């Protein structure tokens with residue numbers, strides 16, 4: 124069982140479903156409203172836990188109803204929540220999500236996620252020492268992410284960074300990342316290379332980056348810089364929120380299998396995740412993922428590299 128340490132955000136997702144995205148200045152009548160647990164850190168932690176990893180999440184919520192609900196929900200998934208702080212001075216983070224034809228537009232108000240600081244990680248240093256892999260995103264302060272990378276390095280642990288939302292990364296942080304997992308836009312922004320072809324950027328980071336392309340699957344450069352493609356799996360999408368998070372959580376859970384095998388399983392997990400509502404709703408359990416991968420049709424749709 125892989126021991127995954129996640130450092131990241133915890134949000135309540137406030138989801139409005141519409142037939143079209145509203146135009147500037149327009150008032151639309153929506154179809155439905157629902158709240159779902161979310162936040163990139165929490166989503167990735169749940170994805171890894173559902174796939175059999177032993178997961179610890181370091182994060183920060185407000186001392187409010189959303190915070191209590193989210194923390195209890197994470198514990199119910201079997202996640203170690205002892206390092207999730209309840210801050211008195213900020214509200215739990217929320218994401219206002221407009222869901223339209225399975226696609227989405229998201230505004231995040233980070234709230235307590237912005238209070239997660241290096242001192243929170245120092246308090247949880249034992250978790251860095253005892254994990255197999257550390258996974259982080261960019262919905263908590265960059266200084267905290269940098270400290271997570273430094274602690275992972277201090278304890279000799281691989282550090283996976285999902286650079287979302289997109290942000291330029293300092294060279295010192297890039298040096299400490301074992302695996303970067305951007306989409307195409309995030310790759311260019313993270314590396315400060317807005318005009319470069321993604322193929323060039325991938326080839327320059329042998330074994331160090333997996334780039335996701337939504338339904339198009341994932342691309343990564345192997346140890347000698349050759350670009351490999353893991354095609355996407357065909358499913359009927361209901362809600363694409365959290366597909367990237369599922370991919371990342373799965374990648375960490377299957378880290379011990381090597382990059383190509385982990386990317387194959389993570390692509391399948393990401394595909395399954397979009398078949399149900401809510402960021403975490405469709406995240407598969409290990410048995411569901413295994414059954415999906417055993418299905419001959421799905422195997423045929425995927426030309427594994």
Ligand code: RIB
Pocket residue numbers: 132134135136160161162163166217218229231262364365367368402
């Ligand atoms: O990646 C999806 C997540 O982004 C949502 O759950 C939302 O909370 C935002 O953080």
